[in-house]
Amino acid sequence: MRDVHVSAVADAVKKLCMEANWNLEPDMLRAFDRALGRERSAAGKQVLTILKENAEMARAQQIPYCQDTGMVIAFVELGQDVHVTGGGLYEAINEGVRQGYTEGYLRASIVRSPFDRVNTGDNTPAVIHVDVVPGAMLKIMVMAKGGGCENRSKYVMLTPAAGLPAVKDFVIECVKTAGPDACPPLILGVGVGGTFEKAAINSKKALFRELGSPNPDPTLDALEQELLERANRLGIGPQGYGGDTTSFGIHILTYPCHITSLPVAVTIECHAHRHKEVTL
Amino acid sequence: MPVSAGADGIKDLRTPLSDDDVRSLKAGDRVRISGVIYTARDAAHGRLAPLMEKGETLPIDVKGQIIYYTGPSPARPGGVIGSVGPTTASRMDKFTPALLALGLKGTIGKGYRGQPVKDALRQHTAVYFGSIGGAGAVLSQFVKKAEVVAYEDLGTEAIRRLEVEGFPVIVLYDSHGGDLYQDGQKVYARENA
Numbered sequence: 001m002r003d004v005h006v007s008a009v010a011d012a013v014k015k016l017c018m019e020a021n022w023n024l025e026p027d028m029l030r031a032f033d034r035a036l037g038r039e040r041s042a043a044g045k046q047v048l049t050i051l052k053e054n055a056e057m058a059r060a061q062q063i064p065y066c067q068d069t070g071m072v073i074a075f076v077e078l079g080q081d082v083h084v085t086g087g088g089l090y091e092a093i094n095e096g097v098r099q100g101y102t103e104g105y106l107r108a109s110i111v112r113s114p115f116d117r118v119n120t121g122d123n124t125p126a127v128i129h130v131d132v133v134p135g136a137m138l139k140i141m142v143m144a145k146g147g148g149c150e151n152r153s154k155y156v157m158l159t160p161a162a163g164l165p166a167v168k169d170f171v172i173e174c175v176k177t178a179g180p181d182a183c184p185p186l187i188l189g190v191g192v193g194g195t196f197e198k199a200a201i202n203s204k205k206a207l208f209r210e211l212g213s214p215n216p217d218p219t220l221d222a223l224e225q226e227l228l229e230r231a232n233r234l235g236i237g238p239q240g241y242g243g244d245t246t247s248f249g250i251h252i253l254t255y256p257c258h259i260t261s262l263p264v265a266v267t268i269e270c271h272a273h274r275h276k277e278v279t280l
Numbered sequence: 281m282p283v284s285a286g287a288d289g290i291k292d293l294r295t296p297l298s299d300d301d302v303r304s305l306k307a308g309d310r311v312r313i314s315g316v317i318y319t320a321r322d323a324a325h326g327r328l329a330p331l332m333e334k335g336e337t338l339p340i341d342v343k344g345q346i347i348y349y350t351g352p353s354p355a356r357p358g359g360v361i362g363s364v365g366p367t368t369a370s371r372m373d374k375f376t377p378a379l380l381a382l383g384l385k386g387t388i389g390k391g392y393r394g395q396p397v398k399d400a401l402r403q404h405t406a407v408y409f410g411s412i413g414g415a416g417a418v419l420s421q422f423v424k425k426a427e428v429v430a431y432e433d434l435g436t437e438a439i440r441r442l443e444v445e446g447f448p449v450i451v452l453y454d455s456h457g458g459d460l461y462q463d464g465q466k467v468y469a470r471e472n473a
Contacts, residue, residue: 041468043450050415058363058417067353067363067416067436105362107353107436117323119435148368148390148413180461181368181391183413235469239390239412241450242464272414 001083002136004280006092009084009140012278013096016142017072018104020274021064024055027211028248028273034212035185035238035245044243048185051238051271062104066272069106070144072097072126073204081136090128093140098122109147129201141208141277149186149270152178155200158262167192167264168227174266175231175247180240183270185248187211188231191265194255199265206251207269208277220252238271248273285309292446296344297385299405305451307458311409312446317346317388321367323437324430325375332378339430340439343383346409350388351436352426353416361426361442363416366390369408373397380404388449392461401455409449410460422447 032052039045058065074093078084084092101108101123110124111117154174158166171190178186191202215221227250237243248271257263283291283304293301295315305311318340320328331338349369353362369389376387377400385406390413401408411419425443432438452460 041464043464044468047412050412050418054412054415054418057421061417063356063417063420064353064363065417066414067351067365068367069353069363105354105356107351107362109351109436119437121435146414151368179392180410180413181370183390233470235465235467237464237468239410240392240461240465242461242466242468244468270414 001081002079003083003085004138005085006087006089008280009089009092009138010095010099012140012280013074013093013142014100014103016140016276016278017097017100017106017144020142020144020276021069021104021106022062023059024065024273025275028271029055031185031211031248035248039238039243039245041237041241041243043241044238044245047238047241048245064106065274066146067107068109068146068148068272069101069123070146070274071110071150072123073143073145074126074128075141075205075208076128076130077133077137077139078130079135079137080132082138089130093126093128094124097124097126138280139277140280142275143204143207144274146183146270146272149178149182149268152182152268153203153266155196155263155265157196158264160260160262162262167262168230170264171227171250171266172230172234174268175234175236178268179236182268183272184236184240185238185245185271187248187269187273188250189267189269190250190252192252192254192263193257194263195257195261196263198255199263202253202255203265203267206253207267207273208275209251211249211273215252220254224250224252295346297346298344302385302405302407302455305407305454306456307451307454307460307463309451311449311451313346313449314445314447315443317348317442317444317447318429319348319350319352319440319442321349321351321437322371323434324439325372327431328379329375332382338382340441342379344385346386346388347379347384348388348442352440353436355426361420361423364420364423365416366411366413369393376400380406393453398453398457401453402457405455407451407455408453410452411447411449419447
């Protein structure tokens with residue numbers, strides 16, 4: 001067994017939250033450059049240029065890239081030979097969020113109840129998913145997930161007879177209905193298969209793959225490229241002002257499913273795709 | 281006086297806005313706003329609504345003013361404001377026609393709005409501007425002063441009075457029925473998407 005103290009977890013999460021909001025990852029910066037090389041719309045090019053400038057300013061001034069600093073979604077890979085000491089793992093992650101959002105001048109965007117809507121004041125709690133894996137490492141992946149795009153995420157239970165064509169149409173329909181509300185260029189996480197909740201979780205997990213990297217499954221990779229081309233023919237463009245860059249990427253993650261089922265979940269992510277990870 | 285564009289093609293507007301100011305704006309116009317604008321989003325609108333229903337005085341006089349749908353991130357010590365980009369405007373659609381009826385001349389946000397809002401923009405001669413969603417760091421530099429004027433307990437959702445200088449926006453919906461989203465997207469939409 002390897003001991004990992006909760007203070008190390010909290011400290012790591014605190015840094016991830018601040019860094020995610022201040023410093024867009026290189027995969028996102030490359031996506032802006034690729035899009036600028038292709039985009040025909042003058043308004044679209046201008047938006048992309050300003051967003052690049054926004055990323056530079058956020059980094060230089062340690063000010064959040066977007067004022068919606070998101071709800072923290074943490075995917076944890078907990079090695080089964082790791083022993084977390086000094087307290088609970090979930091509370092340690094939330095403590096990191098609390099410190100990161102307070103000390104980093106990040107916005108508190110979470111209400112304690114969906115009904116009474118009272119702000120918790122420190123952006124806790126996070127949504128935490130833990131996978132137990134072989135080994136003695138503890139990997140923490142954090143996403144600061146914006147609300148505007150999350151509100152356009154969708155789920156459908158299709159029939160096996162409807163099949164792949166219906167999956168494709170649903171994904172494209174999601175891009176259309178997201179429109180400018182979700183701050184395009186969008187990134188889509190698509191979970192197909194599993195159950196109601198498995199598809200939804202996979203739609204989030206899919207977003208952690210490096211943007212622009214190929215899907216390890218060649219069939220899915222071809223499907224992703226096809227959907228991306230279709231999405232970018234919609235004409236919505238950066239911010240919905242019209243243009244060729246409606247989406248930066250579509251990531252698909254599948255799971256086996258029941259003979260009756262074809263669940264599809266689509267998480268809509270905005271261009272403020274703030275994700276960071278660390279291995280302890 | 282109708283607003284005309286500067287040498288760079290960008291129109292300069294100063295608040296409060298007159299009907300003439302608003303009428304001279306067309307969907308797609310780039311605009312720099314200077315003067316005072318007010319922030320309000322979901323929770324603040326939720327508190328304004330019952331006051332409007334009862335005909336009571338609002339904590340801000342909206343006549344000729346602009347409401348910016350945003351919840352800024354906190355300012356660093358000594359700073360004016362944090363990141364300050366727009367939130368999705370359609371969540372405020374339910375409240376917007378009543379505010380326009382009271383003389384509000386503009387809103388700033390992002391995303392599509394419902395037909396009742398479009399109709400109210402024409403009826404009351406008002407305009408819907410867009411600022412770039414997710415460009416909150418860049419936008420913060422145009423805010424020169426910020427103070428909470430109502431509902432401080434709402435935190436980021438409080439109503440703030442912002443003094444802005446050259447705050448960059450684009451006209452999304454004008455008072456004549458013009459719609460930048462429709463105009464812009466049809467140019468790039470290709471068949472069989």
